[in-house]
Amino acid sequence: MTETLRIVAPGLLTTVQDLGRFGYQRFGVPVSGAMDGFALRAANLLVGNEEGAAGLELTVIGPTIAFTTDTRIAVTGADLSPELDGNPIPLWQAVDANAGSRLTFGSARDGLRSWLAAAGGIDVPVVMGSRSTYVRGGIGGLKGRPLIAGDALETLDHAGLSTARRMPQDFTAPSYAGSFELRVVLGPQDSAFTDDAIAALLGSTYSISMDQDRMGCRLEGPALKHKSGPDIVSDGSPLGAIQVPGDGKPIVLLADRGTTGGYTKIATVIGADVGRLAQAMPGDEAAFRAVSVDDAQALLREQRAVLTAIRRGADRAAAAQRIAIRIDGRPVEVLDESGAPVTLPDWPERVDGVTLKSASAASGGTRHEFEVELRERG
Amino acid sequence: MYDSPSFLHAGDQALVVELGDSIDLKTNRRVHALMRAVEATPVPGVTDVVPSYRSLLVNYDPLIITATELRERVETLEKKLNDRDVKPKRVVRIPILYGGQFGPDLGFVASHAGLHPMEVVDLHSGVDYPVFMIGFSPGFPYLGGMSKRLAAPRLDTPRTETPAGSVGIAESQTGIYPVASPGGWRLIGRTPLRMFHPERVPPSLLAPGDVVRFEPLKSENEYLRLQAEGRHALIAERPS
Numbered sequence: 001m002t003e004t005l006r007i008v009a010p011g012l013l014t015t016v017q018d019l020g021r022f023g024y025q026r027f028g029v030p031v032s033g034a035m036d037g038f039a040l041r042a043a044n045l046l047v048g049n050e051e052g053a054a055g056l057e058l059t060v061i062g063p064t065i066a067f068t069t070d071t072r073i074a075v076t077g078a079d080l081s082p083e084l085d086g087n088p089i090p091l092w093q094a095v096d097a098n099a100g101s102r103l104t105f106g107s108a109r110d111g112l113r114s115w116l117a118a119a120g121g122i123d124v125p126v127v128m129g130s131r132s133t134y135v136r137g138g139i140g141g142l143k144g145r146p147l148i149a150g151d152a153l154e155t156l157d158h159a160g161l162s163t164a165r166r167m168p169q170d171f172t173a174p175s176y177a178g179s180f181e182l183r184v185v186l187g188p189q190d191s192a193f194t195d196d197a198i199a200a201l202l203g204s205t206y207s208i209s210m211d212q213d214r215m216g217c218r219l220e221g222p223a224l225k226h227k228s229g230p231d232i233v234s235d236g237s238p239l240g241a242i243q244v245p246g247d248g249k250p251i252v253l254l255a256d257r258g259t260t261g262g263y264t265k266i267a268t269v270i271g272a273d274v275g276r277l278a279q280a281m282p283g284d285e286a287a288f289r290a291v292s293v294d295d296a297q298a299l300l301r302e303q304r305a306v307l308t309a310i311r312r313g314a315d316r317a318a319a320a321q322r323i324a325i326r327i328d329g330r331p332v333e334v335l336d337e338s339g340a341p342v343t344l345p346d347w348p349e350r351v352d353g354v355t356l357k358s359a360s361a362a363s364g365g366t367r368h369e370f371e372v373e374l375r376e377r378g
Numbered sequence: 379m380y381d382s383p384s385f386l387h388a389g390d391q392a393l394v395v396e397l398g399d400s401i402d403l404k405t406n407r408r409v410h411a412l413m414r415a416v417e418a419t420p421v422p423g424v425t426d427v428v429p430s431y432r433s434l435l436v437n438y439d440p441l442i443i444t445a446t447e448l449r450e451r452v453e454t455l456e457k458k459l460n461d462r463d464v465k466p467k468r469v470v471r472i473p474i475l476y477g478g479q480f481g482p483d484l485g486f487v488a489s490h491a492g493l494h495p496m497e498v499v500d501l502h503s504g505v506d507y508p509v510f511m512i513g514f515s516p517g518f519p520y521l522g523g524m525s526k527r528l529a530a531p532r533l534d535t536p537r538t539e540t541p542a543g544s545v546g547i548a549e550s551q552t553g554i555y556p557v558a559s560p561g562g563w564r565l566i567g568r569t570p571l572r573m574f575h576p577e578r579v580p581p582s583l584l585a586p587g588d589v590v591r592f593e594p595l596k597s598e599n600e601y602l603r604l605q606a607e608g609r610h611a612l613i614a615e616r617p618s
Contacts, residue, residue, distance in 0.1 A: 022437075025428040026413070027574075027582040028512045028556075127576050137516050137557075139576045188386035188394045233401055234513065234520075236428030236435025238392035260430050260513030268389030271440075296390035297440040304441060 004069045004118055004155040007147045011063035011105065016122050016141040016153075017115075018054040021130035025236065025259040032132040032140065035113055035214060035255050036275030038303055039077040043117035045310040046074035046094045048161035053121025054131035056147070058114040062105025063147065065116075067097045071155065072119040072164055078111025078176060078279055092173050094164035111176035111279035120158035134256060135214075168309040176279035179205065183291045183299070184242065184267035189232060192264040193244070197224040201242075201266060205285040206250065214256040217277050219286065223248025224266060234262040240269035242288075252277055270296035272303045327363035334359050379405040379432075383456050385449050390440055391425075395452055398432040403522065404464075405432045406510050408456075410587030411463040415455040421448065429586045430511045431520075466508070469589045472554070474503065474545055475601040476567035476594055483564035487530045487547055498566065499594055501525045502552065507590040517556030517574030517582040521590060524552040536562035543569045545592070556582070570595075570605035 007014070017040065020033025034040035034057055041051040056063075062080040074094045075082050082089050083104050089095045091114075097103065103116075124131050124142050133141025142151055167173075190198060206221035230246040237243070241253045243263040252269055253261075254277060269277070270291065280286065291299075325334060360369050379398040386394040395412065398405035413429045416436065423443030428435040438448055476499045477484040488495040507521040514520075529550040537560060540546070544555045546563025555561060556574035573583045584590065595601050 022426040024581065025426055026512060026586050027580065028514060028516045028518050029576075029581065030516075031426075128581060137576075139516070144576075185387050185389050188388045233399060233431050234511070235394065235396075235430040235433045236392075238388040238435060238437065240389050258514060259428055260511060265388070268387075268392070270389055271391050293387050293390050293445055297444075300390060300440060 002069050002154060002157075003152050004067065004071050004120070005153050006066045006068055007149055007151040007153070008064040008066050008102070009149055010147050010151075011058055012061040013057075013059035014063045014147045015057050015133040015135065016054050016124050016147070017057045017132045018121075018130055019052045019132075020255065021128050021132055021134070021140065024128045028259050029128060029137070029139065030134055030256050030259060031239070032134040032214075032255050033130070034115055034132075035278035036077055036115070038272075038275050038307070039278075040115040040117070041307050042092065042167070042310060043074045043076040043115045044121070045307060046076075046092070046165050046167070047072045047117045047119045048094075048158065048163055048165065049117060049119065049121050051307060053117065053156075054124065055115050055117040055122060058105070058116060060108050060112050062114065063103075064105075065103040067099055067101050067103070068152075069155075070096070070098050071158075073097050073103070074117050075114050076117075077114040079109040080111075080114050081106030081109055082114070092167050092171070094166070112281060113278045118155050119161060120155035123154045123156045136256065165310050165313050168306060168313060171306060171309075174276075176276075179285040179287070180276055180280075181287050181289055182273050182276065183270045183296065184240075184288050185270060185293055185296055186267045186290050187265070188241075188268070189264040190266055192226055192228075192232070193266050194225045194227055197226070197248075197266065200224060201250070201288050202290055205287050208280040208282050208284045208286065210282045212277075212280065212282070214254060216254050216257055217252045217280060219250045219252070221250075224250060226264060230263050232262060232264055234260050237261045237265075238268055240271070240274040241265040242267045242269065254278075270299060272296065272299040325361060327361065327368065330363060332361040332363050334361050379408065383453065385452075387445065388435065390445075392435055392437045393445060393448055393452075394433050394435055395456070396433040397456075401431045401510065401522065403508055406508065406522075407464045407466065407587070408459060409434050410466075411459050412452070412456055413586075414467075415459065415463065416452065419451075419455065421451045421455075423448065430513065466587055466589045468585070468587075469506070469591055470584060471591045471593050472569050472571060472583075473595050473601075473604060474567040474569050474592045475598065476502070478598070480568035480598075480601070481545070481566040483530075483533075483546075484566045487528060487564050487566055490530045491527050493527070498528060501528055502566065503592040503594050507552070507592075509584050509586055509588040509590060511586050512582060512584065515556070515559060516576070517584070519553060519556075519584045519590070521552055521554075524550060526550060528552070530564045532562040533564065536560055540565065541568065543571065543573060545569065567592075567594075568601075570601050572608070 017034045020031040044053045127140045138144035200222040206219035209218045211218040224244045242250045384396040409429045423438045426437040488498045507523045510520045540561040542558045544565045545567045546565045548563040
């Protein structure tokens with residue numbers, strides 16, 4: 001364990017979060033965790049961590065962080081204009097941060113919340129199996145509270161970690177501006193609502209209200225009418241559930257939601273989409289679309305496949321870089337002058353214009369000499 | 379209680395297993411028994427289970443188990459539950475100092491019920507309370523079984539701070555504030571036990587499915603002695 005970073009200025013709301021606290025909802029302890037699990041998982045993988053390591057969740061106004069040890073970081077999610085020593089750094093990419101350097105944030109250009117991963121993962125005490133901060137209950141994180149100026153954070157040892165990884169080439173960083181769609185599975189209590197209410201939910205747009213935080217997000221739009229009252233015998237509250245109290249205004253339950261509740265839940269935002277609400281600005285419009293459980297799970301698998309692709313990226317890239325040619329229909333190994341397999345340079349941006357490489361391949365007792373030419377696309 | 383469980387999708391990562399639609403002890407005990415069965419098996423892919431009055435919310439990872447498989451596993455476990463499984467596993471005795479500064483509303487509850495304060499104490503500590511569920515806030519137990527004669531309205535203006543361990547009454551419910559928080563319940567006493575502590579394993583003194591028995595303390599000295607001992611613990615026993 002090493003002290004790796006120090007909070008110089010805390011920003012608006014910066015908390016330590018991992019993927020959440022499971023197994024304690026039966027004692028009334030909320031799950032908490034990153035508001036967009038995918039973005040935290042990706043940030044972790046990029047710096048070489050396991051997906052579930054603890055990172056920082058930043059909200060609208062990012063913190064100022066001084067690094068006290070060399071580390072590797074990645075910022076995912078919203079674009080809060082991160083700069084390392086005054087130079088803008090890319091999102092969704094691993095960046096080396098040296099001891100003495102300083103990470104700052106500027107204006108919130110796109111979205112509200114970012115996740116910062118550091119190599120090794122942030123090390124705060126594990127409380128009930130998680131490092132996540134549940135601010136309202138004063139549980140987890142650093143002393144159960146948001147970070148403040150002067151806080152020093154340690155990271156776990158990262159000597160054995162994998163090297164930096166990258167997002168798959170076909171990954172497009174999400175944009176969080178404007179209106180968006182949330183796919184839902186109807187229920188568990190959709191039968192408590194009138195047909196008109198279901199039609200209104202799926203056929204209108206709802207705007208994000210000011211009344212939103214890590215617990216939930218209240219929406220404004222056509223009131224959703226119950227057949228006979230909004231109350232049920234209290235039961236467990238799943239992530240993404242859209243509960244509708246007597247006023248007919250839907251509330252989507254998020255990371256810090258109470259574990260149980262007594263309002264009808266008309267639908268549940270699917271796992272692949274619920275993280276999008278972490279970025280919803282008051283006034284943004286959301287449209288709901290119903291999908292089947294099978295479709296929702298397929299979408300979740302697709303999202304998880306991106307993570308697998310990051311994890312396997314290095315191997316796959318290495319395999320793809322081998323140049324495969326055939327001579328007289330038979331695959332042959334292409335070797336450079338030293339006899340090593342010819343591979344493409346590690347990453348395309350390192351290709352500087354055109355690269356020529358002398359190579360040879362043997363087939364049927366004949367040795368072919370040739371040159372491999374690498375050209376930058378576009 | 380339903381003849382067989384009803385399964386409701388709660389999104390793509392949770393399944394509600396409803397065993398009934400009312401608040402009753404029989405259904406609730408079966409919910410807890412089913413939770414224990416799911417955990418003891420264990421069913422792969424289950425990430426967390428949340429018991430409540432009449433249903434069990436089973437959170438799962440669809441990349442490990444499909445909804446159909448999960449439903450089949452839970453259905454089988456539910457069918458296998460026997461009489462012994464559904465019996466409560468623990469009785470938790472909680473010492474309470476009633477009245478005085480620890481229970482400032484004891485007098486109100488007594489006069490509202492037309493009883494002497496000592497009769498309130500006898501009625502309140504004379505029955506076993508099932509912990510139907512824990513929710514609302516960390517460690518907050520929803521207890522059933524209070525004598526209807528003790529029902530009392532909430533305060534018109536909630537207190538900004540209710541001390542941890544306070545035992546209160548709201549309408550026909552009684553409960554314990556596990557941690558200090560604002561609240562509008564009528565406070566009739568307080569326990570010196572620490573009901574909830576995040577760093578203790580498990581964090582909550584009470585678990586869903588427990589049976590609670592309140593035991594009146596005789597004096598403030600006794601209360602302070604127990605508090606000084608820092609007793610988290612409890613005197614738990616298997617019910618007879």
